[in-house]
Amino acid sequence: MSGKVYLVGAGPGDYKLITLKGLECIEKADVILYDRLINPKLLKYAKENVEIIYVGKAPNAHSYTQEEISQLILEKALEGNVVTRLKGGDPFVFGRGGEEALLLLEHDVPFEIVPGITSAISVPAYAGIPVTHRNVSSSFHVITGHEDPLKNKSSLDYEALGKLKGTLIFLMGVKNIESISSNLIKNGQSTERPVAVIRRGTTAEQKTLTGTLGNISQKVSECGFKNPAIIIVGEVVNLAQSLSWLDKRPLFGKRILVTRTRTQASKLTEKIEALGGEAIEYPTIKIVENDDHTDIDKAIGQIEQYKWIVFTSVNGVRFFFDRMHKLSFDIRLLKNAKICAIGPATAKELNDKGLVVDSIPEEYRAESIIEDLKDKIKAGDKILLPRADIARKVLEEELIKLGADVDNIHVYKTIVPQQESDELISLFENKKIDMVTFTSSSTVKNFCEILGTENLELLTDVLIAVIGPITAQTAKEIGVKVDIEATEYTIDGLVDAIVKYL
Structure with missing residues (x-):
């Protein structure tokens, strides 16, 4: 008995960039296999009894080989399941979706390809860089920056790439940026041609580093830039000075813990995200x-x-x-x-x-x-x-x-909902939280119970924002400092107070 497989592009990082069809495939899946760069918020749309399997591949640390992933997709489908394979960006843009689809075809397993927004165009857009622009660039070219390491020689034709006047976009190429830059210069590209390297694009952690082909490799090394990142080469990079917009939002780069109930968290989460922050939902209260x-x-x-x-x-x-x-x-x-x-x-x-x-x-x-x-x-x-x-x-x-x-x-x-305190402690130990919001006295009490009063020192460098004086008083009695207190005791008032403080 065969099920069906959906090879779904989940987009570049901002979970809201997934397509409606992609979201439908998550909602109806019996089994979901997802990659390392998939935003975990997408998994919250899955049904309760879904089987979720992490098959991410990090540099030098693969949970599964590509062959094992393809076989796993096939096995789950042959069991009669609806299988959704979530891939970063687009499944057919350096996503190896073609390999997975060919194996399914070989075994007569029905499948559909659900395109995703590739990082090649979305990440530059979030950094204010249009990949084409009249009188600047009339074409763009998407190139792998990370070829199969088992190849005897590169299949990239740098002689041809060196002659191109359009925008060159290298995916997954930060590790090889010195080689990429030198080969382009050797084959005719100017050392002064603008370059941007964008890390964790479309997320609250997005960082953009700019330079030229002549100095970008040194800048990347000095700044410690690592994957996931993309490289954009071309005069369109200069437009970022005028068109960058993501980092201008008031909460950009801030990772804010939301402790409201799961059903009530959405309003605060939406407001944080609309202002450029990343909301991390960790309910400390269940009604x-x-x-x-x-x-x-x-x-x-x-x-x-x-x-x-x-x-x-x-x-x-x-x-x-x-x-x-x-x-x-x-x-x-x-x-x-x-x-x-x-x-x-x-x-x-x-x-x-x-x-x-x-x-x-x-x-x-x-x-x-x-x-x-x-x-x-x-x-x-x-x-x-x-x-x-x-x-x-x-x-x-x-x-x-x-x-x-x-x-x-x-x-x-x-x-108090069932929560793993280790997960919460890890977020603070790894400096993944910039601010914690409390919307009631009970959220404060339960948070401290889950975290453990012996671990309150982890909050020393974290901003604490509360919805009003009663919540503030509870926090102070427990020993939690309060940095931000809303004067209007509503979610809107809390967000306004946070923005004013920052």
Whole structure:
């Protein structure tokens, strides 16, 4: 029984550069084989029971030979699986996709080629270098910079390359840049012809080194430039001074750890990435439904008695109305209650359900809520607080002082997700994190629990950004310094504070 194979180009590094069809192939795969330079964020789109196999090849360190990779693809397909082979860039541009396809053809295994955006044009574009430009270059030529080391002699015709006036693009050639430069000069290229070497293009780690054919080899050596990188030779390189755009974004080059829940991380991640940073999602909190619904079911059963319902989070809104729906209660039963929402995101969630919010405190903390509600609540008024199991008790206590009859019920609970502390420690030890963001006290507590209080010194040179004073206070009590504190206690406010600080 034969399955089917998709040979998919995943693009150059920025995971958003994959094609829609490529993404579909990831989503439906039973087996995914991926290369070293594939952005791991792409694997998050795979289904839960997928088999994921790393077949990356680093210089002098191959997990599999090419022949073994081809055989593995074939074996998995012959088992009846949908196999997605994820390759960096385009599978047919120095990707050895042709070899894999020929083996599948030999065994009558159906396959499709899904082209990808090659680094030959995308990496220069992210550095502000157009590979062609009117009156500068009317052609471009893509050349391997890393030929098969078993060859007796190079198959590159440097005599022909030396005569070309167009843009020359060498892929995977940094190790051989001295040979490439000298051969081009020997065959007619000017020593003054501009050259750019771009490392880790299209990512937050992108670096561009410029020079000429005469000095670029020395510059690469002095700067310690290594693969993955591409080499661009030609006058178009000069346009980077005017057209470079990636490194002008305010968070460019910053690797920022996002500790929100996996379902909530996307908004913060998107904003970080839109400003040029790299968001590394590491959820330290997981929000789940309560095991015991006694209190919420009782509250919903007497919902018409409440004068006020105070929602302190989007999660509180979602879990409360999900429970109402499961119990088949009509939303019109809320007609007697006024609604208070803490923060614009919570208010929007309520608005989306067709509810008009009666009160939104100016500040999103208990003390401000009381200030806003103290003249609106009468003694004896019944108030419902549908919140998390770890919510602060200040709000409930202050409402009781106003004479209110408060039902503080837990509509959801927060737990520490299963995470590998070794992975987190390794990120900090290898200087892979520039900043950590915390959006609640629980994210701080859980983060420190996973990292281990004995390892807090790893945060010494890392910026800490928090969403507001309550989170800041929790961090300081644990012993975590706070560098950035949002004045508007929202995701937008947090991002604005980060940008202003930097």
